[in-house]
Amino acid sequence: MFQINDNYLKLPGSYLFSTIGKKVREYSESHPDRKIIRLGIGDVTLPLAPAITAALHSAVDEMGRAETFRGYAPDLGYDFLREAIAANDYRARGCDITADEIFVSDGAKCDSGNIQEIFSLDNRIAVCDPVYPVYVDSNVMAGRAGDYDPDSQTWSNVIYMPCTAENDFLPDLPKEAPDLIYLCFPNNPTGAAIRREQLQGWVDYAMKTGAVILYDAAYEAYITEPDVPHSIYECQGAKSCAIELRSFSKNAGFTGLRLGFTVVPKELKCGDVSLHALWARRHGTKYNGAPYIVQRAGEAVYSRAGKAQLQEQIAYYRKNAAYIYSGLKEAGYTVSGGVNSPYVWLKTPKGMTSWEFFDCLLENVNVVGTPGSGFGPGGEGYFRLTAFGSYENTVEAVDRIRTL
């Protein structure tokens, strides 16, 4: 008789965005005349930039001709893309990362869920609270998180690092020493950004304690301030203790196309075993490469035209973030994020819980956001709005919220 992986049964409730989707569906079915504005899920809305669609078209044409047709992609990614990433995302920022340390994938969600596979089940993870749920849930599925306590909404074997208004939503070094530390900056959901010297403190800590930092930089394109690092490899020593996860979703609108990458430096070792070799083995065994046409589209992100067009897109979303931030602040809300991030994090008014505020916004002003408590107990009493809507809708949503 077969048995299931019963770690899956430990996962509580349904996924945050399905619950939101259900509530919004029910509301719009019973109020079909209302215009609902969605500033909840972190999905982009602008169409692909012309440089990217041109690269896609041309790659599709290549695939349709016998002389240029390509079959399976190399497991770790095409050299043209890995070279473009190494040159633009790393060497241009003074980081000594080479193309063969870059593993191209179909996005940072899969990578951030899968990366734990190359570590022992005995490792203890540390996560920020609130946190992007994938880090915790993928460790629960693997059997590394221990047992769930519904009262505290925490897992017995996970070290939580509270991110609160008191610490500017930047975690303090944990009291118990973790083996794997998940950090995400600029942060989802709080929109907080970490300064270079603060991140250096984490790198020094990881080197001292023998931990690995899993650094999710999916939102680096939104950084506006010069002392905020785009990559953890801007810190001294990070190549010996950090893996970096990146995505093309938020900087180039690839949420539907799917492309991302993970950097595993060759220096990163456990004794004499290289994590690079383990991840290469995992990738080679379980993954057959991102599609050629999508990798060509990824290459176009780094072209002169692509860079210029994407800067415009990011400026568009930044303008939305600024409108949300300043509009709500003027209205008396306590807000943070939004400066180096497409996310604005606000304290719910009048002591409402996150879900009470969700219902209040949906029912009174027909605006959808994301309850902070969906990202962990530390998010209770907070709410996330995203800058990924259209400017017109963003302005209308903020103006509606101001009437409350």
Ligand SMILES: Cc1ncc(COP(=O)(O)O)c(C=O)c1O
């Ligand atoms: C922190 C973080 N990492 C990763 C992802 C997923 O990125 P991708 O679309 O590349 O899978 C998201 C998406 O919202 C995210 O917020």
